[in-house]
Amino acid sequence: MVETALAAAGARGTEVVAILDEVSSAHVRWARNAFTTNGIADDRRLTVVALGAGRPPGVATVSGALTGEAVTAIVAAADAARGRGDEPEPPPPVTTDEGDGWARPPAAPAAGGLPTFAARLAASFRSAAAASHSLHGYAEQRTRTTYVASSAGLRRRHEESSALLDHTVRSTDGTASTWTGTTARELSQLDLDAAYDGARRRLGWWRRRVALPTGEYEVLLTPSCVADLMLRLYKAADARATLDGRTVFAADGGGTRAGERLAPAPLTLHSDPRKPGLECAPFTVARGTGAASVYDNGLPLTRTGWIDRGVLSTLVGGRQVAAGGVPAAPEIGNLVLSAEGGGVGTLDELVARTARGLLVTSLWYLREVDPRSLLLTGLTRDGVYLVEDGEVRAATNPFRFNASPLDVLARVREAGRTEPTLPREHDESTPRTAMPPLRVAGFAMSAVSDAV
Amino acid sequence: MRSTRCSGPPLHRLADAALSRARALGGGYASCRIQRVRSARLEVADGAVRGSEDTTRTGLGVRVFWGGGWGFAAVPELTPRAAAAAVDRAVTLAKACPGGDADLAAEPVYPEATWVSPYRTNPFDLPEADRVAVLAGWSARLLRAPHVRTVVAYLSTVQDNTFYADLAGTTALQQRVRVHPVLFAFGEDPRTGARAALRTLGPPTARGWEYLEGDGWDWDAELASVPEELAAKLRATPVEPGRYDLVMDPSHLWLTIHETVGHATEADRALGHEMSYAGGTFVRPEDVGSLRFGSPLMHVTADRTSAHGLATVGYDDEGVAARSWDLVRDGVLTGLQHDRRTAARTGAGRSTGCAYAESATHVPLPRMPNVSLRPATGGPGTGALIAGVEDGIYLVGSDAWSIDTRRHSFQFTAQRCYRIRHGRLAGQLAGVAYQGDTTGFWGALRGVGGPDTYGVFGADQCGKGQPLQLAATSHGCPATLFGGVRVVNTGTAAP
Numbered sequence: 001m002v003e004t005a006l007a008a009a010g011a012r013g014t015e016v017v018a019i020l021d022e023v024s025s026a027h028v029r030w031a032r033n034a035f036t037t038n039g040i041a042d043d044r045r046l047t048v049v050a051l052g053a054g055r056p057p058g059v060a061t062v063s064g065a066l067t068g069e070a071v072t073a074i075v076a077a078a079d080a081a082r083g084r085g086d087e088p089e090p091p092p093p094v095t096t097d098e099g100d101g102w103a104r105p106p107a108a109p110a111a112g113g114l115p116t117f118a119a120r121l122a123a124s125f126r127s128a129a130a131a132s133h134s135l136h137g138y139a140e141q142r143t144r145t146t147y148v149a150s151s152a153g154l155r156r157r158h159e160e161s162s163a164l165l166d167h168t169v170r171s172t173d174g175t176a177s178t179w180t181g182t183t184a185r186e187l188s189q190l191d192l193d194a195a196y197d198g199a200r201r202r203l204g205w206w207r208r209r210v211a212l213p214t215g216e217y218e219v220l221l222t223p224s225c226v227a228d229l230m231l232r233l234y235k236a237a238d239a240r241a242t243l244d245g246r247t248v249f250a251a252d253g254g255g256t257r258a259g260e261r262l263a264p265a266p267l268t269l270h271s272d273p274r275k276p277g278l279e280c281a282p283f284t285v286a287r288g289t290g291a292a293s294v295y296d297n298g299l300p301l302t303r304t305g306w307i308d309r310g311v312l313s314t315l316v317g318g319r320q321v322a323a324g325g326v327p328a329a330p331e332i333g334n335l336v337l338s339a340e341g342g343g344v345g346t347l348d349e350l351v352a353r354t355a356r357g358l359l360v361t362s363l364w365y366l367r368e369v370d371p372r373s374l375l376l377t378g379l380t381r382d383g384v385y386l387v388e389d390g391e392v393r394a395a396t397n398p399f400r401f402n403a404s405p406l407d408v409l410a411r412v413r414e415a416g417r418t419e420p421t422l423p424r425e426h427d428e429s430t431p432r433t434a435m436p437p438l439r440v441a442g443f444a445m446s447a448v449s450d451a452v
Numbered sequence: 453m454r455s456t457r458c459s460g461p462p463l464h465r466l467a468d469a470a471l472s473r474a475r476a477l478g479g480g481y482a483s484c485r486i487q488r489v490r491s492a493r494l495e496v497a498d499g500a501v502r503g504s505e506d507t508t509r510t511g512l513g514v515r516v517f518w519g520g521g522w523g524f525a526a527v528p529e530l531t532p533r534a535a536a537a538a539v540d541r542a543v544t545l546a547k548a549c550p551g552g553d554a555d556l557a558a559e560p561v562y563p564e565a566t567w568v569s570p571y572r573t574n575p576f577d578l579p580e581a582d583r584v585a586v587l588a589g590w591s592a593r594l595l596r597a598p599h600v601r602t603v604v605a606y607l608s609t610v611q612d613n614t615f616y617a618d619l620a621g622t623t624a625l626q627q628r629v630r631v632h633p634v635l636f637a638f639g640e641d642p643r644t645g646a647r648a649a650l651r652t653l654g655p656p657t658a659r660g661w662e663y664l665e666g667d668g669w670d671w672d673a674e675l676a677s678v679p680e681e682l683a684a685k686l687r688a689t690p691v692e693p694g695r696y697d698l699v700m701d702p703s704h705l706w707l708t709i710h711e712t713v714g715h716a717t718e719a720d721r722a723l724g725h726e727m728s729y730a731g732g733t734f735v736r737p738e739d740v741g742s743l744r745f746g747s748p749l750m751h752v753t754a755d756r757t758s759a760h761g762l763a764t765v766g767y768d769d770e771g772v773a774a775r776s777w778d779l780v781r782d783g784v785l786t787g788l789q790h791d792r793r794t795a796a797r798t799g800a801g802r803s804t805g806c807a808y809a810e811s812a813t814h815v816p817l818p819r820m821p822n823v824s825l826r827p828a829t830g831g832p833g834t835g836a837l838i839a840g841v842e843d844g845i846y847l848v849g850s851d852a853w854s855i856d857t858r859r860h861s862f863q864f865t866a867q868r869c870y871r872i873r874h875g876r877l878a879g880q881l882a883g884v885a886y887q888g889d890t891t892g893f894w895g896a897l898r899g900v901g902g903p904d905t906y907g908v909f910g911a912d913q914c915g916k917g918q919p920l921q922l923a924a925t926s927h928g929c930p931a932t933l934f935g936g937v938r939v940v941n942t943g944t945a946a947p
Contacts, residue, residue: 032727035521038545039545041526085500427915450856
């Protein structure tokens, strides 16, 4: 398919990058201890990027029945999508050729483990019903095999598999609720029992309730909460938008804030395509005209620090923007926050060292209020707990907050051990994340909610 | 009326292959959707093309009820063999996930139905250069103002062709087209160094290229106003937190309607089906007919029929004919949004036609129709509403939004916020966010503008479901007045 696209481009005299994604997904959803929806979907997507001749690139994607006619048409569409304006001198094309590995067939479809997982889930429904608990959630398995090739000789292949469990356990009367998110490589590795055990423990914390007012609190954020905040920061670190003066990382008077200390704590935010358990594409795959540059397709990716021991070091951008002297490196599909020395223990250990504070277990409905300060608004969800004298004392009401992830970093007093986690606001594009629990001082809660 | 277009072998033959296989396997329900969605996105920065993408997604999805469970499977190949194989996979999944509810609300059969959304010029028929030229020209116009530093313009165009068939005998072939141009102007005050951004308010709409030529929105007038409004925003003064009377322009209120009324009245939320991700709602199915949702001035309709509505169709993705109905009448909840499953589960009688799937690879879910607040016959104009406010804020254009999982506690911000003093506008305010709870907020509805103030806006990226699906929906509303709403200043350290 990819070679057909390259041949069609050659016949037109067009320089292209062709990306074929063989995607397979299987999912199941449940609510109130019963299955609701499910699905198995296979898809095949061919993306063609037309480049060269001093014109802006054009991108066209077609999925579904990829006949020779469709492939030829999509090459023409990519060519037609190119702009007429002048394009700055692009970086040299990447020409890495994997040789024999390139032509291996795609990964096996994702659906195989779903019946077994569903059977485990059905057993959980029965257990939960007997315990007056109500299970709601979602699990998925995805496989993706990506082939990237270009007229310049690039030939690279990447295969990835991922699974996730997004699990809410509520009391059947709807007065208590907890959430767990976990990730793995395969559905069979998702531990439903462990998720349920953790939920039962937290549901026990709802036996005592206290109403708390708005105001500033010391908060303990779970790794999932931290992941949601750091992903927003990562997305905002776009070098091009920063140079336009549109992000929080733009310096007054022009340029970037690279080199500036963002957090007093020695926290490091980095990406590494070879991070064990969080492996992602070890080369750039730019299927559109977003943060990843189409000129960097196939570019090898290595460990990149975005914040180094509290100091902003690198923004997200391709070689084109980096060539202008901007400290930028290509986007990578995972994100890790870690404390110097590996952190100071687990979330439970942070709780045990807390005199008084709030344990926030997940965040929800984060929206950007002001891009220039990266001010976000959002809510806590499915469990905020009052911690006193080293123990969880009671569940309290959810809160709304208005806060910037940078402000949160600046207020970190303690960071625990980094562990893989699922951000609550995950979607298909969410990178794999590993985050520590954080103790944050003076976190301002702006309003209370009556949700459970 | 134009002919619909959907590539591949004859659609009936593909659907017959799927449905015949389902019939042979003895399933109680089966449907097949063959869908092609073409979407293009153009980005122009300061008049130069920064990105252009053209995506076409084609596939076939089947949904079955078999042996006590539901199953769904999708394939990219449009062949009878692949269609039949998809049914086998869906049945395998149905077997693995038993215990489903088989009841579907009854619906007449519509054999050979067709429907095409009204438009004059398909935006995909225009050369790329023509599309770029319009955005570049609009950008250049804004960049002439000295305080406008950067203009980024986007154009989104979508053409959706769907063929639906089910075992009952309904077949529906439909085509929808929509467009959405939007410009962001980033400004800097040369004197103070203050920075601000302003987005155009022209909404996404189910129209063709004629929309960019002024049919349905006065782009010329809006572009003329942007530099001046941006300059005023650069001079905005911080809002003093407190309770204010708020006058809302339709360009702002539509999103509040979407979040507080639209999502709150989705029956699947009320049944708890979305509890783990999108969330629930404070509305219970048994509340229909009795829940006091807002003041007696509040009348909200839902429809999938209004001209140029983003959620407007002929038939939904369960073969249900589009219709309109009331959600709130005289401030009381009178209806919910249903697909055939939730309608059966709640005893609603008939589906309201809200089943929707983003593509052939997605399972249909109950999704929001067009949800609109009715204007008041003979109601006041926007100026009259403002004139009646002693100390308040006038909000124009939507911006950030966030609401809790019960669709009750919320916060919204606006593109432009004007102080109202003694019935007159008195400059723009910065940092304005209003907070409240849905029923309290709508209970504070004190004034509803007349038909002259009515405008239709909407969202073309509304997310719901897992895997996440995007849908588009329109919201019409008049100018309105709400009394005593809590306003915070997001620019202060602890708002």
